Amino acid sequence: MSGDAPRIDALDKALGGAIDELVSGGDFKSKPESVSVVYPRGKIAARRLILVGIGKPADFTPEVLRRAAAIGVQHAQNLGAKSVDVLLLSVLSVEAAAQAITEGALLGLYSYRGQKSTLDEANKLTDLTLVVAESERESAERGQKIGAAMANGTRLSRDLANLPPNICTPAYLAQVAVRMAGEHGLRADVLERGQMVALRMGALLGVAQGSHNSPRFIILEHNAARADEFDTVVLVGKGVTFDTGGYSIKTAEGMIGMKVDMGGAAAVIGAMQIIADLNVPLHVVGLVPSAENMIDAEAYRPQDVLTASNGKTIEIISTDAEGRLLLADALVYAGRYKPAAVVDIATLTGSCAIALGNVFAGAYITDAKLRSALMAAAGMTHERVWEMPFAPEYRKLIDSDTADMKNSGGRFGGANIAAMFLKEFTDYPAWAHIDMAGVMLDATGNPTIPTKGATGYGARLLAEFTRAWVLVKGE
DSSP states (O other): OGGGHHHHHHHHHHTTSHHHHHHHTTSOOOOTTOEEEEOOTTSSSOSOEEEEOOOOGGGOOHHHHHHHHHHHHHHHHHTTOSEEEEEOOOSSOHHHHHHHHHHHHHHHTOOOOTTOSOOOOTTOOOEEEEEOOGGGHHHHHHHHHHHHHHHHHHHHHHHHHHSOTTTSOHHHHHHHHHHHHHHHTOEEEEEOHHHHHHTTOHHHHHHHTTOSSOOEEEEEEESGGGTTTSOEEEEEEOEEEEEOOTTSOOOHHHHTTGGGGGHHHHHHHHHHHHHHHHTOSSEEEEEEEEEEEOOSTTSOOTTOEEEOTTSOEEEOSOTTOOHHHHHHHHHHHHGGGOOSEEEEEEOOOHHHHHHHTTTOEEEEEOOHHHHHHHHHHHHHHOOOEEEOOOOHHHHHTTOOSSSSEESOOOSTTHHHHHHHHHHTTOOSSOEEEEEOGGGSBOOOSOTTSOSSSBOOTTHHHHHHHHHHHHHHHTO
16 A cells, blocks of 8 residues: 555554564465564554455455454454554545444454353453544544444344344334434334224234234334435335244244344344434435234134235235235335335345355345445445346236235245235335345354354445435436
């Protein structure tokens, strides 16, 4: 990084040439995510200097810096450090570099201890300082604020998705959302069963009727008082807090992990916190339809017919295709805001996970500007999406003899069929559906993401999408 050479030279000089010796001796080759430690022995104030490789300048991106920051702070924490100073060196702007470093460090230090009876906080790193020139301070602080907001919203999403289902019920999810809204200046409202009955949300209520934990429909608004001034964007997240599959019951093995079937809800709640903290100049509405998919004498059955809130009827083929039923009523509800764009996100289909693995989420997009904003956000956050096909042939597969449509169209092309089902409940200028089933759990190879448990995918993507939408709409 030629612009940063004087800083590196000054540091190396203070260390008596230790950095140059490491590099020239071949002990540190700056390969991406490689680590070396220098012990200054009193030559500088720090007890250790940790060097993290970032590879070739031509391959450099914000994600490279996020990962390097995560690796650096993880290594420091493993060595017992309580505080870390980070020398800001990057080909990015000061603001962008500060954001990436802050984001990567906070994401990389995330851990979930859950309901363990003992907690070991002895080796926790608690203080991170960016070292910058005085002329860079203002830009660095802006970047640090953005990075912290992005990371904290993601950490909230991870916490929610990692909770056990006997704690994170629909009512609990609503309580957390309302509390977060109060702390971050959002308007919040929660609809309960009676209100959903009045709104004729028969699809959502059909899923919920087999559980003694009643459903909730969570509504979060940013800039609610300025809705006439700004574009309205609606974010919708599937909130199935546990999914047994209903009478189309999952295997015992298949139920493990179903506590994260509310990953879309967690993403929307986390994104709304970020959007509020960054004061995005839009009217943004977050909708979270939440229910459990359980089995008892009241539970819905295969071949039942449900009526959604737009009057369309749905023949139930599989009670394990329940998430799309929650989203159907939420997508109809989104229309009352007259949105410029709607994006829903859900752990919806195993077929999308089979197609794309844990690398990409699938995206179904109806509008060019929305596509541009969403892809820009995916590139910026590295929460990647791969565009999937809409085609009328998939719609034919949910034709029903007894209703307007079926809720499942068979094994092959399941993610595409689900998207066509959801499209029946949309009526806006721009809509995107994100199937995040493959990217919600157990990521590998990225130090900013836990190797076990919820990834928190979607919170940063959705928040960055709203920021990108402001720019795209202004073109």
